[in-house]
Amino acid sequence: MSDQKITPRAEDYSRWYQDVITEADLVDSSPVRGCMVLKPHGYAIWEAIRDDLDQRFKATGHVNAYFPLFIPQSFLTKEAQHVEGFAKECAVVTHHRLKATPEGVIPDPDAVLDEPLVVRPTSETIIWHMYGRWISSWRDLPILINQWANVVRWEMRTRPFLRTAEFLWQEGHTAHATAAEAQEETRRMLEVYRDFCWQTLAVPVVMGVKTASERFAGAVDTYCIEGMMQNGWALQAGTSHFLGQNFARAFDVTFQNKEGTLEHVWATSWGVSTRLVGAVIMAHSDDEGLVLPPKVAPVQIVLVPITRADNQEKVMAFVDGVAARLRGRFRVKVDDRDNMKPGAKYFEWERKGVPLRIEVGPRDVDNHAVFCKLRTEPGKFSLPADEGLADAIGAVLDKMQAAMLDKALATRKARTHRVDSYEELKARLESDSGWFLVPWTDDAENEAAIKAETKATIRCYPLEGQEEAQGRTCFYSGRRATHMAIFSRAY
Amino acid sequence: MSDQKITPRAEDYSRWYQDVITEADLVDSSPVRGCMVLKPHGYAIWEAIRDDLDQRFKATGHVNAYFPLFIPQSFLTKEAQHVEGFAKECAVVTHHRLKATPEGVIPDPDAVLDEPLVVRPTSETIIWHMYGRWISSWRDLPILINQWANVVRWEMRTRPFLRTAEFLWQEGHTAHATAAEAQEETRRMLEVYRDFCWQTLAVPVVMGVKTASERFAGAVDTYCIEGMMQNGWALQAGTSHFLGQNFARAFDVTFQNKEGTLEHVWATSWGVSTRLVGAVIMAHSDDEGLVLPPKVAPVQIVLVPITRADNQEKVMAFVDGVAARLRGRFRVKVDDRDNMKPGAKYFEWERKGVPLRIEVGPRDVDNHAVFCKLRTEPGKFSLPADEGLADAIGAVLDKMQAAMLDKALATRKARTHRVDSYEELKARLESDSGWFLVPWTDDAENEAAIKAETKATIRCYPLEGQEEAQGRTCFYSGRRATHMAIFSRAY
Numbered sequence: 001m002s003d004q005k006i007t008p009r010a011e012d013y014s015r016w017y018q019d020v021i022t023e024a025d026l027v028d029s030s031p032v033r034g035c036m037v038l039k040p041h042g043y044a045i046w047e048a049i050r051d052d053l054d055q056r057f058k059a060t061g062h063v064n065a066y067f068p069l070f071i072p073q074s075f076l077t078k079e080a081q082h083v084e085g086f087a088k089e090c091a092v093v094t095h096h097r098l099k100a101t102p103e104g105v106i107p108d109p110d111a112v113l114d115e116p117l118v119v120r121p122t123s124e125t126i127i128w129h130m131y132g133r134w135i136s137s138w139r140d141l142p143i144l145i146n147q148w149a150n151v152v153r154w155e156m157r158t159r160p161f162l163r164t165a166e167f168l169w170q171e172g173h174t175a176h177a178t179a180a181e182a183q184e185e186t187r188r189m190l191e192v193y194r195d196f197c198w199q200t201l202a203v204p205v206v207m208g209v210k211t212a213s214e215r216f217a218g219a220v221d222t223y224c225i226e227g228m229m230q231n232g233w234a235l236q237a238g239t240s241h242f243l244g245q246n247f248a249r250a251f252d253v254t255f256q257n258k259e260g261t262l263e264h265v266w267a268t269s270w271g272v273s274t275r276l277v278g279a280v281i282m283a284h285s286d287d288e289g290l291v292l293p294p295k296v297a298p299v300q301i302v303l304v305p306i307t308r309a310d311n312q313e314k315v316m317a318f319v320d321g322v323a324a325r326l327r328g329r330f331r332v333k334v335d336d337r338d339n340m341k342p343g344a345k346y347f348e349w350e351r352k353g354v355p356l357r358i359e360v361g362p363r364d365v366d367n368h369a370v371f372c373k374l375r376t377e378p379g380k381f382s383l384p385a386d387e388g389l390a391d392a393i394g395a396v397l398d399k400m401q402a403a404m405l406d407k408a409l410a411t412r413k414a415r416t417h418r419v420d421s422y423e424e425l426k427a428r429l430e431s432d433s434g435w436f437l438v439p440w441t442d443d444a445e446n447e448a449a450i451k452a453e454t455k456a457t458i459r460c461y462p463l464e465g466q467e468e469a470q471g472r473t474c475f476y477s478g479r480r481a482t483h484m485a486i487f488s489r490a491y
Numbered sequence: 492m493s494d495q496k497i498t499p500r501a502e503d504y505s506r507w508y509q510d511v512i513t514e515a516d517l518v519d520s521s522p523v524r525g526c527m528v529l530k531p532h533g534y535a536i537w538e539a540i541r542d543d544l545d546q547r548f549k550a551t552g553h554v555n556a557y558f559p560l561f562i563p564q565s566f567l568t569k570e571a572q573h574v575e576g577f578a579k580e581c582a583v584v585t586h587h588r589l590k591a592t593p594e595g596v597i598p599d600p601d602a603v604l605d606e607p608l609v610v611r612p613t614s615e616t617i618i619w620h621m622y623g624r625w626i627s628s629w630r631d632l633p634i635l636i637n638q639w640a641n642v643v644r645w646e647m648r649t650r651p652f653l654r655t656a657e658f659l660w661q662e663g664h665t666a667h668a669t670a671a672e673a674q675e676e677t678r679r680m681l682e683v684y685r686d687f688c689w690q691t692l693a694v695p696v697v698m699g700v701k702t703a704s705e706r707f708a709g710a711v712d713t714y715c716i717e718g719m720m721q722n723g724w725a726l727q728a729g730t731s732h733f734l735g736q737n738f739a740r741a742f743d744v745t746f747q748n749k750e751g752t753l754e755h756v757w758a759t760s761w762g763v764s765t766r767l768v769g770a771v772i773m774a775h776s777d778d779e780g781l782v783l784p785p786k787v788a789p790v791q792i793v794l795v796p797i798t799r800a801d802n803q804e805k806v807m808a809f810v811d812g813v814a815a816r817l818r819g820r821f822r823v824k825v826d827d828r829d830n831m832k833p834g835a836k837y838f839e840w841e842r843k844g845v846p847l848r849i850e851v852g853p854r855d856v857d858n859h860a861v862f863c864k865l866r867t868e869p870g871k872f873s874l875p876a877d878e879g880l881a882d883a884i885g886a887v888l889d890k891m892q893a894a895m896l897d898k899a900l901a902t903r904k905a906r907t908h909r910v911d912s913y914e915e916l917k918a919r920l921e922s923d924s925g926w927f928l929v930p931w932t933d934d935a936e937n938e939a940a941i942k943a944e945t946k947a948t949i950r951c952y953p954l955e956g957q958e959e960a961q962g963r964t965c966f967y968s969g970r971r972a973t974h975m976a977i978f979s980r981a982y
Contacts, residue, residue: 028621031566032608035559037621040636043556065534068526069610069641069657070582073589075522077596091561092586092598093610096645098564098578105568107583107607116598117523119560119584119610130519130528139830145531150560150641154587166560339630 006351008287013231017282018160023351024290026277027160034158034165038274041352042161044298045277046168050148052200052295053170053272056192062144062172067126069150070117075125079250082124085217089154091119091165119152124218124243124269127173128251135175135265137256142185143175161278162235162491169273175248175265177257182266183221183242189270190223190240197237201276202293202404203227203283204412205237208460208486213444216269220244226459226486228412229282232433234459234488237279240270278491283408290353291375293404294397299333301326301393302354304345306361318365322358322385329390330397350375355400356393374400416486422450422476425487429454435488437462439481441474450476456487497842499778504722508773509651514842515781517768518651525649525656529765532843533652535789536768537659541639543691543786544661544763547683553635553663558617560641561608566616570741573615576708580645582610582656610643615709615734615760618664619742626666626756628747633676634666652769653726653982660764666739666756668748673757674712674733680761681714681731688728692767693784693895694718694774695903696728699951699977704935707760711735717950717977719903720773723924725950725979728770731761769982774899781844782866784895785888790824792817792884793845795836797852809856813849813876820881821888841866846891847884865891907977913941913967916978920945926979928953930972932965941967947978 006023007015021027026042038046054064076087097111120126127145134140152166172189176182190207197205205225215222219241226234245264248254254262284291294300303323307315319334326332333354335345342359349357359371364382370389373380374396383392415434419425425436436456451457461483469481497514498506512518517533529537545555567578588602611617618636625631643657663680667673681698688696696716706713710732717725736755739745745753775782785791794814798806810825817823824845826836833850840848850862855873861880864871865887874883906925910916916927927947942948952974960972 028624030559030617031563031620032559032561032617035561037559038557040554040556044554046557047555063531063535064538065531066529066537066659068521068523068528069643070523070526072522073596073598076589083591083596087589087591087596089588091584091608092589093582094585094598095583095607097580098567098583098609100574100578105564105574105578107564107585116586117582118589126521126523129522133519152560168557 006287006289009230016287020281020285020290021160024353026281026290032165034155036158036160036164038168041298042277045280045292045296046274048296048298049200049276050170053192053196054148056196057146057170057172060188060192062146062174064148065145066147066149067123067130069120071120071123071126073116073118075129076118078125079218079246081246082218082250086121086153087118089156090121091152091154093117093119120149121151121153122269122271123147123149123151123171124173124247124267125251128247128253128267131173131175131265132251132253135253135255138177138258141175141177141255141265142181144172144185145174146170146172159278159491161274161281164274167274169271171269171271174268175253176268177255177263177266179244179266182244182268186221186223186240186242186268186270189268190225190238193225193238193240193270193272197225197227197276197279198405200293200295201280201283202401202408203237203279204405204409206412206460206462206486207464208462210239210460211442211444211447211458211485213447214458216241218243218246220246223463224460226490227279227283228408228415228435229279229491230411232415232435232488234435234486234490235275235279235282236459236490237276238270238272241268243267243269282491284404285353289351291404292353292355294355294401297353297355298331299349299352299354300331300397301333301356301358302345302349303332303334303358303360304342304349305334305336306342306359308362311362311365315360315362315365318385319360322360322370322389326390326393330393346373355397372396376400376404420475425456425475426454429456429489433489435459435486438475438485438487439469439472440483440485441477441479442482443477446476450487454487456489459486459488459490461485497778497780500721507778511772511776511781512651515844517772517781523656525646527649527651527655529659532789533768536771536783536787537765539787539789540691540767541661544683544687545639547687548637548661548663551679551683553637553665556636556638557640558614558621558638560611562611562614562617564607564609566620567609569616570709570737572737573709573741577612577644578609580647581612582643582645584608584610611640612642612644613760613762614638614640614642614662615664615738615758616742619738619744619758622664622666622756623742623744626744626746629668629749632666632668632746632756633672635663635676636665637661637663650769650982652765652772655765658765660762662760662762665759666744667759668746668754668757670735670757673735673759677712677714677731677733677759677761680759681716681729684716684729684731684761684763688716688718688767688770689896691784691786692771692774693786693892693899694728694770695896695900697903697951697953697977698955699953701730701951702933702935702938702949702976704938705949707732709734709737710760711737714954715951717981718770718774719899719906719926720770720982721902723906723926723979725926725977725981726766726770726773727950727981728767729761729763732759734758734760773982775895776844780842782895783844783846785846785892788844788846789822790840790843790845791822791888792824792847792849793836793840794823794825794849794851795833795840796825796827797833797850799853802853802856806851806853806856809876810851813851813861813880817881817884821884837864846888863887867891867895911966916947916966917945920947920980924980926950926977928956929966929976929978930960930963931974931976932968932970933973934968937967941978945978947980950977950979950981952976
């Protein structure tokens with residue numbers, strides 16, 4: 001927290017994002033390359049996300065479990081494509097002891113591991129090793145397990161929340177008797193993610209399927225949700241993979257079906273991470289600082305008493321009464337610091353993205369009312385401080401949450417452009433970022449060529465509206481279109 | 492889950508513990524040495540513990556945050572005693588990439604880290620490094636942060652829940668302006684732990700202070716809670732450390748006090764881990780399998796319908812109605828598997844420690860009643876399936892929870908023995924394990940000698956009853972006693 005100005009979005013979007021995060025006190029860099037510290041206000045956003053998602057996972061029949069942080073190096077090589085994707089940049093544990101020497105401590109040469117261990121970049125391999133022990137009959141299926149965990153991918157270029165070496169996430173890993181059941185699960189969890197992003201984060205993500213080049217290493221199909229940020233770029237907010245029998249084959253996991261025949265098990269995996277915190281910041285915040293949808297705001301309501309020595313007791317008693325009435329239903333903070341002026345407090349809580357500020361002065365006490373300011377609206381308004389206050393505030397916050405979604409949806413629609421030729425795409429990309437919906441013939445080489453020239457990538461083939469491709473020609477190759485594709489720059 | 496017999500406690504307590512865990516399906520061993528997989532039923536116990544504790548931490552003013560998994564090797568050496576305790580057996584990351592070779596993947600020789608990273612065995616060092624950036628004035632204090640995380644200590648001998656290489660825990664790290672405030676925090680959190688163990692786990696732990704030889708590496712004082720297991724051994728269930736200014740000095744963390752003078756900051760840290768799951772299993776389970784206090788049971792009530800083809804619809808409709816009435820207030824499971832007989836289901840849920848089983852047959856439906864069996868009582872009883880059912884069950888489970896605490900407390904009292912001479916201690920240790928309360932003169936050498944001869948250690952100087960030592964002589968040295976000490980074998 002400081003008085004430093006936040007760089008306006010229009011001036012430098014990247015610096016704006018960094019400034020918003022710094023001024024809202026969400027994270028700090030750490031002495032470990034690429035690893036960030038999630039400070040309390042930043043971690044609390046993740047907690048709200050986690051608690052909401054965890055309920056949704058349990059409501060769809062999933063249970064949590066926990067698998068080891070370390071994966072034997074050899075496991076990563078068992079699934080042919082998986083090793084390509086994940087064996088590269090990872091943290092490798094080679095010793096299990098330090099040793100003191102006159103020059104300081106060193107990894108003890110006498111404590112070298114027989115087989116190096118990799119800090120999990122994702123857990124398919126160790127989990128499917130375990131599933132091999134747990135599954136023998138159709139009666140053992142389905143397994144619907146989720147894990148909340150930290151993972152490590154040695155990233156070269158990092159950005160808080162969006163890309164860090166260590167991050168927090170959840171990874172669902174399910175095992176099924178049939179392809180159809182696994183495919184249904186893949187789509188079910190994609191829909192859980194979509195609904196969560198729309199309703200809880202107020203980020204109207206689009207569901208789609210990835211092209212082969214953006215597919216998860218080891219998946220048959222990778223589905224995704226993509227959100228549009230305020231600069232028009234896309235952000236992949238979550239993925240859900242149909243893994244076919246790839247991991248079951250790699251780890252030899254079979255089951256006896258009802259007919260008594262041995263078959264390989266069908267798999268899915270799906271995950272979202274602390275990246276979602278970055279998505280919610282980028283989607284809603286403004287040049288004044290952080291803006292958060294009420295459902296994930298660590299503090300939903302801040303009460304600021306405006307007192308002088310001669311009325312302090314009266315005002316504080318009233319404020320405490322109002323706070324007590326609101327707690328239990330809302331996350332409430334009373335800012336009674338006596339070394340700060342109200343204006344400075346308003347400034348601080350605006351930067352920190354608190355949805356509703358309530359100011360209470362002596363006149364409000366006399367009127368038995370509270371004076372309210374929403375983070376997203378210019379005006380202030382008064383509410384009676386009676387039995388109906390909590391309901392009234394609930395309605396105000398629900399309306400704010402809905403308005404944020406509407407606004408983000410309007411932005412996404414306004415900045416999703418239909419273009420018919422590659423020349424048009426290139427021209428528009430220079431002046432106006434956004435999403436570009438085009439008729440397209442699935443082709444990895446053409447995809448790579450466009451990426452190389454424009455840095456825009458195919459975010460997905462959106463699940464809705466594919467019928468539009470029928471009878472059209474590819475905007476790039478002129479061949480018969482196979483899909484409608486969204487091209488965009490992306491985080 | 493199997494039909495394998497559980498080894499009786501009296502025959503082999505260690506095997507009994509392993510059998511209970513296996514038969515309740517709580518964990519599985521993993522291919523990574525010393526790391527266990529927490530299976531859904533085991534992880535759910537930890538979730539219940541975590542959620543309860545997290546509320547208690549927040550109610551006492553703490554906030555959660557997240558710090559990096561990795562700690563630069565040099566950090567561990569900054570606090571002189573800390574390095575002795577923690578730089579020994581730890582996982583050391585030396586490379587950040589794997590490389591494919593004709594013989595398989597290897598840590599890439601071109602990707603050696605400049606400074607090795609240690610997987611956190613505990614986070615004082617990295618956290619105090621960060622606190623150094625965050626603290627400059629008395630206005631920045633106190634900092635009351637907790638972290639839920641995984642940690643790694645390379646243990647040679649492991650036992651599920653009690654000692655594993657990787658485990659899950661919480662670690663509180665607080666920073667204060669005065670020694671008195673930090674000492675108060677240390678004791679406050681010890682009391683939070685004590686109350687939690689008594690009320691939630693039904694484990695009547697004793698609070699005490701550790702001797703110098705059992706103190707946390709880097710602490711001025713280590714307080715602990717010790718629980719008695721059914722074999723009379725002690726289990727350290729949690730610790731709370733007053734760290735003085737040791738870490739502030741090591742990481743040069745100072746603040747300007749109200750008088751404008753620079754001072755080093757005062758610190759505490761406190762933690763409990765998945766070890767608590769082991770404690771609750773060992774404290775309550777019996778020769779039939781797992782016994783769990785209702786407050787942490789993943790499934791509190793299991794409903795078993797007893798049906799024939801001609802009444803299945805009627806019974807299931809009734810069971811679903813009862814379950815719907817109980818859900819929201821209790822964690823309820825309906826066991827409607829049709830490939831198992833009721834008796835086999837009873838057996839399975841008893842082994843899994845479900846506190847209350849409800850059997851519903853056609854006659855119960857006609858009587859509008861349910862037939863109940865508590866895990867801890869021999870008899871069965873009927874309850875009317877009316878509006879008052881949830882309250883009635885709530886009362887039954889509260890009573891069960893209280894009875895489990897009473898029983899454990901009675902056991903602890905009965906097996907805490909006052910002995911006056913070392914000969915008596917040795918004689919009793921051979922025939923009867925338990926806790927031995929003795930007048931004692933604080934002396935590290937004598938402590939080590941007793942440990943070497945008997946394997947019994949000083950669990951703590953209990954906070955209550957120290958006045959008993961006045962005017963007495965040490966049971967070992969014959970010198971004037973300084974403390975009352977509890978000796979015991981321990982996990």
